[in-house]
Amino acid sequence: MMKRIYLSPPYLNGCERAMLLDAIDSNWVTTLGPHVDAFELEICQKIGVGFAAALSSGTSALHLALVLLGIEHGDEVVTSTLTFAASANAITYCGARPVFIDSDRETWNLDPTLLEEELASCQRRGRLPKAVLVVDIYGQCASYGPILATCERYGIPVIEDAAEALGASYEGRCAGTFGTMGVLSFNGNKIITTSGGGMIVSGQKKYIDRARFLATQARDPFPYYHHTNIGYNYRMSNLLAAVGRGQLLTLDEKIERKRAINDAYRVRLRDIPGIEFMPEAPHARSTFWLTCILVDPALFGATAEDIRLNLEANNVESRPVWKPMHLQPVFRGYRVRGGAVTEELFRRGLCLPSGCGLEEADVEFVSSLISECFDARSEHRQRSGETKAGHGNLVDSVPSQRGNS
Numbered sequence: 001m002m003k004r005i006y007l008s009p010p011y012l013n014g015c016e017r018a019m020l021l022d023a024i025d026s027n028w029v030t031t032l033g034p035h036v037d038a039f040e041l042e043i044c045q046k047i048g049v050g051f052a053a054a055l056s057s058g059t060s061a062l063h064l065a066l067v068l069l070g071i072e073h074g075d076e077v078v079t080s081t082l083t084f085a086a087s088a089n090a091i092t093y094c095g096a097r098p099v100f101i102d103s104d105r106e107t108w109n110l111d112p113t114l115l116e117e118e119l120a121s122c123q124r125r126g127r128l129p130k131a132v133l134v135v136d137i138y139g140q141c142a143s144y145g146p147i148l149a150t151c152e153r154y155g156i157p158v159i160e161d162a163a164e165a166l167g168a169s170y171e172g173r174c175a176g177t178f179g180t181m182g183v184l185s186f187n188g189n190k191i192i193t194t195s196g197g198g199m200i201v202s203g204q205k206k207y208i209d210r211a212r213f214l215a216t217q218a219r220d221p222f223p224y225y226h227h228t229n230i231g232y233n234y235r236m237s238n239l240l241a242a243v244g245r246g247q248l249l250t251l252d253e254k255i256e257r258k259r260a261i262n263d264a265y266r267v268r269l270r271d272i273p274g275i276e277f278m279p280e281a282p283h284a285r286s287t288f289w290l291t292c293i294l295v296d297p298a299l300f301g302a303t304a305e306d307i308r309l310n311l312e313a314n315n316v317e318s319r320p321v322w323k324p325m326h327l328q329p330v331f332r333g334y335r336v337r338g339g340a341v342t343e344e345l346f347r348r349g350l351c352l353p354s355g356c357g358l359e360e361a362d363v364e365f366v367s368s369l370i371s372e373c374f375d376a377r378s379e380h381r382q383r384s385g386e387t388k389a390g391h392g393n394l395v396d397s398v399p400s401q402r403g404n405s
Contacts, residue, residue: 007351010188010193011357015246019243019246030238039248043201044201047175050205053235054197056234058086058198061185064200066090067094068211069181070130075094075130077097081342100335102114112147119150128154134160135161136164145283158179161183162175162182163183166191170284171283182200264363274295275370291354292351304350316366319350
Protein backbone atom coordinates (compact mmCIF):
# COMPACT_ATOMS: atom_id res chain seq x y z
CA MET A 1 0.00 0.00 0.00
CA MET A 2 1.30 3.46 -0.88
CA LYS A 3 2.18 5.73 2.01
CA ARG A 4 -0.39 8.20 3.27
CA ILE A 5 0.40 11.85 2.50
CA TYR A 6 -1.21 13.96 5.22
CA LEU A 7 -2.38 17.55 5.04
CA SER A 8 -0.20 19.05 7.78
CA PRO A 9 1.28 16.46 10.17
CA PRO A 10 3.57 17.34 13.08
CA TYR A 11 7.23 17.77 12.17
CA LEU A 12 9.72 17.05 14.94
CA ASN A 13 13.36 18.01 14.67
CA GLY A 14 15.00 16.14 17.56
CA CYS A 15 15.33 19.13 19.88
CA GLU A 16 12.01 18.23 21.50
CA ARG A 17 13.30 14.92 22.86
CA ALA A 18 16.06 16.45 25.00
CA MET A 19 13.76 19.08 26.50
CA LEU A 20 10.97 16.57 27.09
CA LEU A 21 13.37 14.21 28.88
CA ASP A 22 14.59 17.11 30.98
CA ALA A 23 11.01 17.79 32.07
CA ILE A 24 10.45 14.11 32.85
CA ASP A 25 13.71 13.79 34.78
CA SER A 26 12.79 16.84 36.86
CA ASN A 27 9.50 15.13 37.80
CA TRP A 28 7.76 18.42 36.99
CA VAL A 29 5.21 17.07 34.56
CA THR A 30 1.99 18.80 35.52
CA THR A 31 0.75 22.34 34.87
CA LEU A 32 3.17 25.22 35.28
CA GLY A 33 6.90 24.68 35.75
CA PRO A 34 10.20 26.01 34.39
CA HIS A 35 9.55 24.96 30.79
CA VAL A 36 6.21 26.80 30.82
CA ASP A 37 7.92 29.96 32.06
CA ALA A 38 10.69 29.63 29.47
CA PHE A 39 8.28 28.90 26.61
CA GLU A 40 6.26 32.01 27.39
CA LEU A 41 9.40 34.15 27.50
CA GLU A 42 10.75 32.70 24.26
CA ILE A 43 7.49 33.28 22.40
CA CYS A 44 7.47 36.88 23.62
CA GLN A 45 11.01 37.38 22.36
CA LYS A 46 10.27 35.68 19.05
CA ILE A 47 7.24 37.76 18.06
CA GLY A 48 8.03 40.96 19.94
CA VAL A 49 5.32 41.12 22.57
CA GLY A 50 5.56 41.91 26.26
CA PHE A 51 3.65 39.19 28.06
CA ALA A 52 2.25 35.70 27.46
CA ALA A 53 0.43 32.88 29.23
CA ALA A 54 0.69 29.31 27.91
CA LEU A 55 -2.68 27.53 27.90
CA SER A 56 -4.24 24.18 27.09
CA SER A 57 -5.51 25.19 23.63
CA GLY A 58 -6.02 28.06 21.24
CA THR A 59 -9.74 27.86 21.97
CA SER A 60 -9.17 28.39 25.68
CA ALA A 61 -7.02 31.40 24.82
CA LEU A 62 -9.81 32.85 22.70
CA HIS A 63 -12.32 32.30 25.49
CA LEU A 64 -10.10 33.94 28.10
CA ALA A 65 -9.39 36.93 25.83
CA LEU A 66 -13.11 37.54 25.51
CA VAL A 67 -13.66 37.11 29.26
CA LEU A 68 -10.85 39.57 29.98
CA LEU A 69 -12.60 42.19 27.81
CA GLY A 70 -15.79 41.72 29.80
CA ILE A 71 -17.79 40.07 27.01
CA GLU A 72 -21.00 38.71 28.48
CA HIS A 73 -24.51 37.55 27.73
CA GLY A 74 -26.29 39.64 25.09
CA ASP A 75 -23.17 41.35 23.75
CA GLU A 76 -22.17 41.24 20.08
CA VAL A 77 -18.67 40.46 18.81
CA VAL A 78 -17.77 41.03 15.17
CA THR A 79 -15.61 38.31 13.65
CA SER A 80 -14.46 36.73 10.40
CA THR A 81 -16.83 34.30 8.75
CA LEU A 82 -14.01 32.39 7.01
CA THR A 83 -12.50 30.58 9.97
CA PHE A 84 -12.41 27.41 12.01
CA ALA A 85 -15.42 27.11 14.31
CA ALA A 86 -13.41 27.78 17.48
CA SER A 87 -13.34 31.53 16.76
CA ALA A 88 -17.12 31.81 16.78
CA ASN A 89 -17.67 29.12 19.40
CA ALA A 90 -15.61 31.03 21.97
CA ILE A 91 -17.91 34.03 21.54
CA THR A 92 -20.92 31.89 22.36
CA TYR A 93 -19.19 30.54 25.49
CA CYS A 94 -19.62 34.04 26.91
CA GLY A 95 -23.30 34.15 25.99
CA ALA A 96 -22.53 36.71 23.27
CA ARG A 97 -23.53 36.63 19.61
CA PRO A 98 -21.05 36.61 16.73
CA VAL A 99 -21.60 38.98 13.81
CA PHE A 100 -19.90 37.68 10.69
CA ILE A 101 -17.92 39.69 8.13
CA ASP A 102 -17.00 38.52 4.64
CA SER A 103 -13.39 38.28 3.39
CA ASP A 104 -11.60 40.41 0.85
CA ARG A 105 -10.01 38.74 -2.16
CA GLU A 106 -6.57 40.23 -1.52
CA THR A 107 -5.93 38.43 1.77
CA TRP A 108 -8.90 36.02 2.20
CA ASN A 109 -9.20 37.65 5.64
CA LEU A 110 -11.77 39.99 7.17
CA ASP A 111 -12.70 42.78 4.72
CA PRO A 112 -11.83 46.19 6.27
CA THR A 113 -14.40 48.01 4.12
CA LEU A 114 -17.23 45.74 5.24
CA LEU A 115 -16.07 46.10 8.84
CA GLU A 116 -16.35 49.88 8.53
CA GLU A 117 -19.85 49.51 7.07
CA GLU A 118 -20.93 47.20 9.87
CA LEU A 119 -19.63 49.43 12.66
CA ALA A 120 -21.22 52.51 11.08
CA SER A 121 -24.52 50.63 10.91
CA CYS A 122 -24.19 49.55 14.55
CA GLN A 123 -23.50 53.12 15.62
CA ARG A 124 -26.61 54.36 13.82
CA ARG A 125 -28.63 51.77 15.75
CA GLY A 126 -27.01 52.94 18.96
CA ARG A 127 -25.42 49.59 19.78
CA LEU A 128 -21.77 49.00 18.98
CA PRO A 129 -20.20 45.55 19.37
CA LYS A 130 -18.05 44.94 22.44
CA ALA A 131 -15.07 43.63 20.45
CA VAL A 132 -13.79 42.68 17.01
CA LEU A 133 -12.15 39.27 16.74
CA VAL A 134 -10.02 39.16 13.59
CA VAL A 135 -8.78 35.81 12.27
CA ASP A 136 -5.53 35.34 10.31
CA ILE A 137 -6.24 32.62 7.76
CA TYR A 138 -3.88 29.91 6.46
CA GLY A 139 -0.68 31.65 7.58
CA GLN A 140 -1.50 35.19 6.43
CA CYS A 141 -2.21 38.31 8.51
CA ALA A 142 -5.31 40.37 7.92
CA SER A 143 -5.01 44.00 6.76
CA TYR A 144 -4.43 45.45 10.20
CA GLY A 145 -3.68 49.00 9.11
CA PRO A 146 -7.27 49.89 8.15
CA ILE A 147 -8.82 47.41 10.58
CA LEU A 148 -7.12 48.88 13.66
CA ALA A 149 -7.75 52.45 12.48
CA THR A 150 -11.46 51.73 12.11
CA CYS A 151 -11.76 50.01 15.48
CA GLU A 152 -9.86 52.81 17.21
CA ARG A 153 -12.20 55.37 15.68
CA TYR A 154 -15.17 53.56 17.20
CA GLY A 155 -13.41 52.74 20.48
CA ILE A 156 -13.68 48.97 20.03
CA PRO A 157 -10.93 46.59 21.22
CA VAL A 158 -9.44 44.02 18.83
CA ILE A 159 -8.53 40.41 19.55
CA GLU A 160 -6.23 38.80 16.98
CA ASP A 161 -6.81 35.10 16.38
CA ALA A 162 -3.38 34.21 14.98
CA ALA A 163 -3.83 30.48 15.57
CA GLU A 164 -2.92 29.72 11.95
CA ALA A 165 -0.32 32.44 11.47
CA LEU A 166 2.57 32.17 13.94
CA GLY A 167 5.63 33.49 12.09
CA ALA A 168 3.68 35.58 9.59
CA SER A 169 3.97 39.37 9.50
CA TYR A 170 2.19 42.50 8.32
CA GLU A 171 4.31 45.54 7.51
CA GLY A 172 7.18 43.96 9.43
CA ARG A 173 5.18 43.32 12.58
CA CYS A 174 4.59 39.75 13.74
CA ALA A 175 1.26 37.98 13.82
CA GLY A 176 -0.23 37.90 17.30
CA THR A 177 0.93 41.40 18.26
CA PHE A 178 -1.99 43.37 16.83
CA GLY A 179 -4.84 44.58 18.96
CA THR A 180 -5.36 44.34 22.68
CA MET A 181 -4.60 40.61 22.84
CA GLY A 182 -3.44 37.93 20.46
CA VAL A 183 -4.07 34.20 20.44
CA LEU A 184 -1.76 31.41 19.23
CA SER A 185 -2.39 27.69 18.73
CA PHE A 186 0.01 24.77 19.01
CA ASN A 187 -2.39 22.08 17.86
CA GLY A 188 -0.87 19.04 16.16
CA ASN A 189 -1.34 20.43 12.65
CA LYS A 190 0.06 23.92 13.30
CA ILE A 191 3.47 25.16 12.19
CA ILE A 192 4.83 24.39 15.65
CA THR A 193 3.03 22.06 18.01
CA THR A 194 2.91 21.02 21.63
CA SER A 195 0.46 18.23 20.58
CA GLY A 196 -2.31 20.40 21.99
CA GLY A 197 -1.94 23.85 23.43
CA GLY A 198 -2.22 27.57 22.91
CA MET A 199 -1.11 30.93 24.23
CA ILE A 200 -2.59 34.33 24.94
CA VAL A 201 -0.25 37.29 24.42
CA SER A 202 -0.53 41.01 25.06
CA GLY A 203 1.48 44.17 25.43
CA GLN A 204 -0.40 44.85 28.67
CA LYS A 205 0.67 42.93 31.75
CA LYS A 206 -2.69 43.28 33.47
CA TYR A 207 -4.41 41.05 30.92
CA ILE A 208 -1.85 38.26 31.16
CA ASP A 209 -1.76 38.36 34.95
CA ARG A 210 -5.52 38.04 34.99
CA ALA A 211 -5.41 35.27 32.37
CA ARG A 212 -3.01 33.22 34.52
CA PHE A 213 -5.27 33.67 37.53
CA LEU A 214 -8.44 32.61 35.71
CA ALA A 215 -6.69 29.74 33.91
CA THR A 216 -5.68 28.12 37.22
CA GLN A 217 -9.24 27.87 38.56
CA ALA A 218 -9.14 31.45 39.90
CA ARG A 219 -7.64 30.31 43.18
CA ASP A 220 -7.19 33.23 45.56
CA PRO A 221 -3.93 33.62 47.55
CA PHE A 222 -4.96 31.68 50.64
CA PRO A 223 -3.29 28.63 52.22
CA TYR A 224 -6.50 26.72 51.43
CA TYR A 225 -8.62 26.69 48.28
CA HIS A 226 -10.58 29.91 48.32
CA HIS A 227 -12.46 31.28 45.29
CA THR A 228 -14.18 34.61 44.71
CA ASN A 229 -14.29 34.18 40.92
CA ILE A 230 -15.27 31.44 38.51
CA GLY A 231 -12.08 30.03 36.99
CA TYR A 232 -10.99 27.50 34.38
CA ASN A 233 -8.53 24.62 34.09
CA TYR A 234 -6.74 26.12 31.09
CA ARG A 235 -3.01 26.06 31.90
CA MET A 236 -0.38 24.22 29.81
CA SER A 237 1.64 21.39 31.34
CA ASN A 238 5.41 21.52 31.79
CA LEU A 239 5.77 18.49 29.48
CA LEU A 240 3.96 20.14 26.58
CA ALA A 241 5.83 23.40 27.06
CA ALA A 242 9.10 21.47 26.78
CA VAL A 243 7.98 20.12 23.38
CA GLY A 244 6.97 23.63 22.33
CA ARG A 245 10.39 25.02 23.21
CA GLY A 246 12.05 22.41 21.02
CA GLN A 247 9.66 23.19 18.17
CA LEU A 248 10.20 26.94 18.46
CA LEU A 249 13.94 26.55 17.91
CA THR A 250 13.33 25.71 14.24
CA LEU A 251 10.33 27.94 13.51
CA ASP A 252 12.23 29.99 10.93
CA GLU A 253 13.32 26.84 9.08
CA LYS A 254 9.74 25.55 9.10
CA ILE A 255 8.49 28.83 7.62
CA GLU A 256 11.05 28.65 4.82
CA ARG A 257 10.10 25.04 4.13
CA LYS A 258 6.39 25.92 3.97
CA ARG A 259 7.15 28.74 1.54
CA ALA A 260 9.33 26.45 -0.59
CA ILE A 261 6.52 23.89 -0.78
CA ASN A 262 4.13 26.63 -1.90
CA ASP A 263 6.60 27.72 -4.59
CA ALA A 264 7.01 24.12 -5.77
CA TYR A 265 3.25 23.70 -6.21
CA ARG A 266 3.07 27.00 -8.10
CA VAL A 267 5.79 25.92 -10.51
CA ARG A 268 4.24 22.52 -11.19
CA LEU A 269 0.69 23.81 -11.65
CA ARG A 270 1.36 27.16 -13.33
CA ASP A 271 0.48 26.03 -16.86
CA ILE A 272 -2.83 24.38 -15.96
CA PRO A 273 -5.85 26.55 -16.80
CA GLY A 274 -8.34 27.20 -14.01
CA ILE A 275 -5.93 26.83 -11.05
CA GLU A 276 -5.02 29.85 -8.94
CA PHE A 277 -3.37 30.13 -5.56
CA MET A 278 -4.26 32.03 -2.40
CA PRO A 279 -2.52 35.37 -2.91
CA GLU A 280 0.21 36.73 -0.68
CA ALA A 281 -1.03 40.19 0.24
CA PRO A 282 1.09 43.31 -0.36
CA HIS A 283 3.01 44.50 2.72
CA ALA A 284 2.63 41.04 4.29
CA ARG A 285 4.68 37.88 4.51
CA SER A 286 2.76 34.63 4.77
CA THR A 287 4.02 31.39 6.24
CA PHE A 288 1.78 29.50 3.80
CA TRP A 289 0.88 27.24 6.70
CA LEU A 290 -1.38 25.53 4.19
CA THR A 291 -1.04 25.91 0.43
CA CYS A 292 -4.52 26.65 -0.90
CA ILE A 293 -5.79 26.70 -4.47
CA LEU A 294 -8.97 27.82 -6.19
CA VAL A 295 -10.37 25.74 -9.03
CA ASP A 296 -12.41 27.24 -11.87
CA PRO A 297 -14.42 24.29 -13.27
CA ALA A 298 -15.18 26.14 -16.49
CA LEU A 299 -11.48 26.40 -17.30
CA PHE A 300 -10.11 23.34 -15.51
CA GLY A 301 -12.89 20.97 -16.48
CA ALA A 302 -13.37 19.52 -12.99
CA THR A 303 -14.22 20.81 -9.54
CA ALA A 304 -12.19 21.13 -6.37
CA GLU A 305 -14.20 18.20 -5.02
CA ASP A 306 -13.25 16.09 -8.05
CA ILE A 307 -9.60 16.80 -7.25
CA ARG A 308 -10.08 16.01 -3.56
CA LEU A 309 -11.69 12.67 -4.38
CA ASN A 310 -8.90 11.76 -6.79
CA LEU A 311 -6.29 12.65 -4.18
CA GLU A 312 -8.09 10.60 -1.53
CA ALA A 313 -8.33 7.63 -3.90
CA ASN A 314 -4.53 7.78 -4.06
CA ASN A 315 -4.07 8.04 -0.27
CA VAL A 316 -3.46 11.80 -0.24
CA GLU A 317 -5.26 13.96 2.33
CA SER A 318 -6.60 17.34 1.23
CA ARG A 319 -9.40 19.51 2.60
CA PRO A 320 -11.87 22.09 1.32
CA VAL A 321 -11.27 25.69 2.37
CA TRP A 322 -13.15 26.53 5.60
CA LYS A 323 -16.90 26.46 5.28
CA PRO A 324 -17.98 30.01 6.28
CA MET A 325 -19.53 30.32 9.71
CA HIS A 326 -22.64 32.03 8.33
CA LEU A 327 -23.36 28.83 6.35
CA GLN A 328 -23.02 26.57 9.40
CA PRO A 329 -26.36 25.23 10.71
CA VAL A 330 -25.42 26.14 14.30
CA PHE A 331 -25.12 29.82 13.32
CA ARG A 332 -28.16 30.00 11.06
CA GLY A 333 -29.91 33.35 11.43
CA TYR A 334 -26.90 35.22 12.81
CA ARG A 335 -26.09 38.52 11.15
CA VAL A 336 -23.58 38.52 8.30
CA ARG A 337 -22.29 41.38 6.18
CA GLY A 338 -21.43 40.25 2.68
CA GLY A 339 -20.71 36.57 2.22
CA ALA A 340 -20.31 36.09 -1.53
CA VAL A 341 -16.50 36.03 -1.42
CA THR A 342 -16.19 33.40 1.29
CA GLU A 343 -18.95 31.31 -0.28
CA GLU A 344 -16.96 31.27 -3.52
CA LEU A 345 -13.72 30.43 -1.67
CA PHE A 346 -15.47 27.51 0.01
CA ARG A 347 -17.03 26.32 -3.24
CA ARG A 348 -13.82 26.51 -5.27
CA GLY A 349 -11.08 26.17 -2.64
CA LEU A 350 -8.88 23.24 -1.70
CA CYS A 351 -6.04 22.94 0.85
CA LEU A 352 -3.16 20.80 -0.38
CA PRO A 353 -0.67 18.74 1.66
CA SER A 354 1.75 21.24 3.17
CA GLY A 355 3.64 19.49 5.97
CA CYS A 356 7.27 20.45 6.54
CA GLY A 357 8.27 16.83 5.98
CA LEU A 358 6.81 16.79 2.49
CA GLU A 359 9.42 15.67 -0.02
CA GLU A 360 9.90 16.91 -3.57
CA ALA A 361 8.59 13.59 -4.87
CA ASP A 362 5.45 14.05 -2.77
CA VAL A 363 4.80 17.51 -4.22
CA GLU A 364 5.36 16.07 -7.69
CA PHE A 365 2.95 13.21 -6.98
CA VAL A 366 0.19 15.49 -5.64
CA SER A 367 0.63 17.87 -8.56
CA SER A 368 0.46 14.99 -11.03
CA LEU A 369 -2.83 13.83 -9.53
CA ILE A 370 -4.25 17.33 -9.97
CA SER A 371 -2.99 17.42 -13.56
CA GLU A 372 -4.53 14.00 -14.07
CA CYS A 373 -8.00 15.43 -13.37
CA PHE A 374 -7.43 18.12 -16.00
CA ASP A 375 -5.98 15.70 -18.54
CA ALA A 376 -8.79 13.19 -18.06
CA ARG A 377 -11.47 15.81 -18.63
CA SER A 378 -9.58 17.23 -21.62
CA GLU A 379 -9.37 13.76 -23.16
CA HIS A 380 -13.07 13.23 -22.54
CA ARG A 381 -13.89 16.52 -24.21
CA GLN A 382 -11.67 15.73 -27.16
CA ARG A 383 -13.39 12.40 -27.69
CA SER A 384 -16.77 14.08 -27.32
CA GLY A 385 -15.81 16.62 -29.96
CA GLU A 386 -14.62 13.94 -32.35
CA THR A 387 -17.89 12.05 -31.95
CA LYS A 388 -19.94 15.16 -32.64
CA ALA A 389 -17.81 15.95 -35.69
CA GLY A 390 -18.36 12.43 -37.01
CA HIS A 391 -22.11 13.00 -36.79
CA GLY A 392 -21.96 16.18 -38.82
CA ASN A 393 -21.96 18.68 -35.95
CA LEU A 394 -20.27 22.07 -36.37
CA VAL A 395 -16.70 21.44 -35.18
CA ASP A 396 -16.03 25.17 -34.95
CA SER A 397 -18.65 25.51 -32.23
CA VAL A 398 -17.05 22.94 -29.92
CA PRO A 399 -14.23 25.07 -28.41
CA SER A 400 -16.61 27.74 -27.12
CA GLN A 401 -18.92 25.09 -25.66
CA ARG A 402 -15.98 23.47 -23.89
CA GLY A 403 -15.02 26.71 -22.22
CA ASN A 404 -18.40 26.97 -20.49
CA SER A 405 -18.87 23.36 -19.44
